[in-house]
Amino acid sequence: MNAPRTARARARIELTREILSTARRQLGEAGAAGLSLRSVARELGMASSAIYRYFASRDDLLTALLVESYTEIGEAAEGADDPGRAPIERWLAVWRATREWSLANRHEYALLFGTPVPGYAAPHITAEVAGRMPLTLARITADAKRSGDLSPPPGPACDASAITPEMRVMLEGMEFSVEETARLILAWNRLVGIIGYELHGHLANVTADDAAFFDYTARTEAAFNGIAV
Amino acid sequence: MNAPRTARARARIELTREILSTARRQLGEAGAAGLSLRSVARELGMASSAIYRYFASRDDLLTALLVESYTEIGEAAEGADDPGRAPIERWLAVWRATREWSLANRHEYALLFGTPVPGYAAPHITAEVAGRMPLTLARITADAKRSGDLSPPPGPACDASAITPEMRVMLEGMEFSVEETARLILAWNRLVGIIGYELHGHLANVTADDAAFFDYTARTEAAFNGIAV
DNA sequence: GTCGAAGCAAGAGCAGTGCTCTCGTTTTTG
DNA sequence: CAAAAACGAGAGCACTGCTCTTGCTTCGAC
Numbered sequence: 001m002n003a004p005r006t007a008r009a010r011a012r013i014e015l016t017r018e019i020l021s022t023a024r025r026q027l028g029e030a031g032a033a034g035l036s037l038r039s040v041a042r043e044l045g046m047a048s049s050a051i052y053r054y055f056a057s058r059d060d061l062l063t064a065l066l067v068e069s070y071t072e073i074g075e076a077a078e079g080a081d082d083p084g085r086a087p088i089e090r091w092l093a094v095w096r097a098t099r100e101w102s103l104a105n106r107h108e109y110a111l112l113f114g115t116p117v118p119g120y121a122a123p124h125i126t127a128e129v130a131g132r133m134p135l136t137l138a139r140i141t142a143d144a145k146r147s148g149d150l151s152p153p154p155g156p157a158c159d160a161s162a163i164t165p166e167m168r169v170m171l172e173g174m175e176f177s178v179e180e181t182a183r184l185i186l187a188w189n190r191l192v193g194i195i196g197y198e199l200h201g202h203l204a205n206v207t208a209d210d211a212a213f214f215d216y217t218a219r220t221e222a223a224f225n226g227i228a229v
Numbered sequence: 230m231n232a233p234r235t236a237r238a239r240a241r242i243e244l245t246r247e248i249l250s251t252a253r254r255q256l257g258e259a260g261a262a263g264l265s266l267r268s269v270a271r272e273l274g275m276a277s278s279a280i281y282r283y284f285a286s287r288d289d290l291l292t293a294l295l296v297e298s299y300t301e302i303g304e305a306a307e308g309a310d311d312p313g314r315a316p317i318e319r320w321l322a323v324w325r326a327t328r329e330w331s332l333a334n335r336h337e338y339a340l341l342f343g344t345p346v347p348g349y350a351a352p353h354i355t356a357e358v359a360g361r362m363p364l365t366l367a368r369i370t371a372d373a374k375r376s377g378d379l380s381p382p383p384g385p386a387c388d389a390s391a392i393t394p395e396m397r398v399m400l401e402g403m404e405f406s407v408e409e410t411a412r413l414i415l416a417w418n419r420l421v422g423i424i425g426y427e428l429h430g431h432l433a434n435v436t437a438d439d440a441a442f443f444d445y446t447a448r449t450e451a452a453f454n455g456i457a458v
Numbered sequence: 459g460t461c462g463a464a465g466c467a468a469g470a471g472c473a474g475t476g477c478t479c480t481c482g483t484t485t486t487t488g
Numbered sequence: 489c490a491a492a493a494a495c496g497a498g499a500g501c502a503c504t505g506c507t508c509t510t511g512c513t514t515c516g517a518c
Contacts, residue, residue, distance in 0.1 A: 008486070036476090048475095049478080052476095079335065113429070154382075154449035159441055161441070161510095185435055189422050189426050190415075193422025200344070206414055207391060217415065237466085268504095276466085277468095281505095282467080284508080286505080336489090
């Protein structure tokens, strides 16, 4: 950890933070489409060209916000998990915390799981931080399995070749079967998907009580993953 | 059906079609973000301002493309369904057709199920046409139930108040229970969600054989809805 | 048929965008 | 102390969605 030695270096990280935070605020207000580099610069009282000393492009700024958001949703999920409680309680808590973060940060959710705005791939950089939320679900399932509380219902078989070896590495030490891994992937996909449906209005004329239906979904997915009520 | 009487009226619907089709092409190439009204006008050899005689705004054009895409994905799903076959075969065929349409029209998929680009709600206009794809799944399930082939596994209960009465109306005549309805909603959500994951790269380091994992997902969801192998 | 009204295409223009380049100024470094 | 690197500001480019005005064509009622 090298501390900033010069005053200029200190000012740089300070200004970087300020740019990021006002960009975050504008993202929360107008969404990714409404986030304007010039507007951020205007708010900070600097020339728009000066921003480019800190972020190479608008997409770079968005990527920074992407990483920040992944971290936040990961922290929300992890923070809601209390390993001392029963698996189903832990499961529900994490699901609810993820939903609540998403409802409170819908534009950030859209940035993470919506349409990839420009064309950036955001590759391995976010792989670490993007895994925190789904890993929380995996940890709960692994703990339940360790204590013998995992009783998944029967279902279709999944070919082992359908899942990457990287996935096995990511879940290292949890000793999941192929089917258990596949079901975890589906649970993660479900959690993101059902929130997306709620946020994007696809449940508008379908669901009357979104929170209740979300809870039903969470319990359904818990049961599918073998976590008993 | 009033046929266009004047030459002007005929030219109008003709030009409207041309605008829509070149806009659709540009959408397929560059995505919704890259769709430019001026560029469409340029390609058609007309002034950009002239477009506004046919579409009140860029969002209006996008909404027209949205309706068109909903129709296409609905037709793809319906067209893949052969009522003479076994429920599981029908189910898989519809799922695969929906996935294939989405892979071939990823920008259109993004328009339908991705981040709502501007701020348009696109309300009851699309409710009819948006329901075609999920209704195909419902019809298969209803047919299976009618012939006594529906055997859904046990699972959490869903409170009836969580689902809207409109949903009951939409599934009129199919006589689904609350749980069956809820599971259908989840199947529809799953189909869209797992395709979105594949398209947006969330499965990049997770899934090795996307088609195989999709089939596994389809079978899983079939079983959850009571459709036997 | 005539003639006013409506429909239409084109162009200029406004406000905004991302991004680049240049030009002084300031700060850091050798 | 001087060379070098970092920096902020401003002008400018090419683009966007959208509006307004200006003429021209077509339509429909008298």
